[in-house]
Amino acid sequence: MIRVHSYESLGTYDGPGIRLVVFLQGCNFRCLYCANPDTIDAKGESKETTPEEILRMAVSQKPFFGKKGGVTFSGGEPTFQAKSLIPLCRMLKEAGIHICIDSNGGIWNDDVKELFTLADLVLLDVKEFNDGRHKILTSRSNAQTLKTAAWLEENNKPFWLRYVLVQGYSGFKEDIEALGAHFRNYRMIERVEILPYHTLGVHKYEAMQMEYKLNDVKPNTPQQLEEARQLFGRYFKTVFVN
Template identity: 85%
Template sequence: MIRVHSYESLGTYDGPGIRLVVFLQGCNFRCLYCANPDTINAKGESKETAPEDILKMAISQKPFFGKKGGITFSGGEPTFQAKALIPLFRMLKEAGIHICVDTNGGIWNEDVKELLSLADLVLLDIKEFNDARHKILTKRSNAQTLKTAAWLEENQKPFWLRYVLVPGYSFFREDIEALGDHFKDYQSIQRIEILPYHTLGVHKYEAMNMEYKLKNVKQNTPEQLEEAKALFEKYFKTVYVN
């Protein structure tokens, strides 16, 4: 069984085309800006769901996917439930449905390896390139995330690199330049997505009696987003602000 938090039909922000987005329960990171704090706990208020039910939903929505669309697994952290997802991924492939995994890349084992091998596209979230700042932002190291990126490159697995631009936490010229220098020769990176920092999940913290740690952080200005885009464009050709 798969622990599902929620679904989004006709999604256009999590991978190419129109997609069914499945938000899964459980996460190994503790990002200060997490927009879905209710998905962090391994159980939460999620519903145990049979793989066949998700497959049925994806097949029913397939007419809307067009040539580019498909299903995206987000969270939480999808690889948190890698073992349970593998049979579903195999069924989705047999049904000809494009599979996308949105991951922080921070979990690695044989199940994760198989899961990412079955995926058509990986959305890899690099929270910060500087490990010390990454630990402040997520309470975890980025070492495995960078190893996961290297594995994707070695295995010619297409991926999008996603970067949330948080003023004072992940918006440092030297860190973006270091990231660009590290990844500039990767052939498997299809695009860079800059995700503007937002506070859409703050009401969830209030409802859960949790303190939102970044309440004094302001959302990005258009000028900041342009500056970040220009920095990334020094190293990559396809840079988008999502």
């Protein structure tokens, strides 16, 4: 059984084309800006769902996917439930449906390795390149995320590098330059996406009686986003502000 938090049909922001986005329950990170705090707990208010049920939903929506679309597993953190996802991904592949995994790259075991092997594309969220600042932002180290990126590169697995731009937390010029220098020769990075910081999930914290710790952080200005795009553009050919 797979613990599913929610779905988004006809999604256009989480991978190529039009996609069915499956938001899964459970996450190993504790990102200060998390827009889905209700997905962090391993159980939460999720629904136990059979792989067959998700497969039927994906097959029914396949006519809308076109040549580029498919299914994206997001969260939460999909690799948190890697073992349960493997049979579903095998069935999706048999049905000819494109599989995308949106992951922070922070969990690694044999099941995660097999899951990434089955995926057609990985959206790898690199929260911060400086490990000290990464720990402040997520309460976790980025060491495994960087190892996961190296594995994707070595195993010829296409991935998109995603970076949430948060002023005062991940908007540091020297850290973006260090990230660019680290990844600039990776062949398997198909595109870089800069995700603007937003406060759309703040109401969830209030409903859950949780403290939102970034109340003083303002959304990015167009100038800040453009400066970040140009900075990333020094190292990568394909950079988008999502």
